[in-house]
Amino acid sequence: MQRFDRSRFVAFGVLPAINAIALLLHGLALSTHGTDGSGRAVPAIAALAIICLLCTLSAAIKRGRDLGLHAGLTLLAFWFSLALGPCLFLYIGYLVFAKSKPKADAFGPPPFQPNIGTWLWSFLNLVWPWFVAVAAARIM
Known part of the structure; x- marks a missing residue:
C-alpha cells in the first residue's frame, strides 16, 4: 500500500x-x-457521502x-473520531500537519x-458524486 504525503x-x-x-x-x-x-433522493445522497468518507478513510x-502508524491504529482513531462528530476534522488536521517519521520507511518507499x-x-x-446526486434527484 502506498504512503501519502501531505499534498496527496x-x-x-x-x-x-x-x-x-456538503453532500x-x-x-x-x-x-x-x-x-x-426530490427528498426521495436523500438515501442515495447519504450513500454517496459514506463512499466519500470511505475514500477519506483509505x-x-x-x-x-x-507517519509510521499501523493501519489498525489509524482505522481505530478514524472511526473513534468520526463517532465524536467534529473531532473527525481535528484528527484529519493532525494527519495533515504531522511530520513524516523516519520509521515510516518500513512501510515502503516515500x-x-x-x-x-x-x-x-x-x-x-x-x-462524480455530484453528478450522481443530481441524477438521483431527477430520477427519483
Whole structure:
C-alpha cells in the first residue's frame, strides 16, 4: 500500500471529507425544502457521502503509514473520531500537519511528487458524486 504525503492526503482525504459534509447538507436541504418529491433522493445522497468518507478513510490509512502508524491504529482513531462528530476534522488536521517519521520507511518507499494527473484524479473524485446526486434527484 502506498504512503501519502501531505499534498496527496489533502487531495484524496481532506477534500472528500468536505465533499461528504456538503453532500449531507445538500440532502438535508432537499429533504426540508425540496419540491416535487426530490427528498426521495436523500438515501442515495447519504450513500454517496459514506463512499466519500470511505475514500477519506483509505487516504487516512495511507497517510498514517507515512507517519509510521499501523493501519489498525489509524482505522481505530478514524472511526473513534468520526463517532465524536467534529473531532473527525481535528484528527484529519493532525494527519495533515504531522511530520513524516523516519520509521515510516518500513512501510515502503516515500511517495513521489504529485503531478497533474494526481490533481486531475482528485478533481474527478470530487465531481462524480455530484453528478450522481443530481441524477438521483431527477430520477427519483
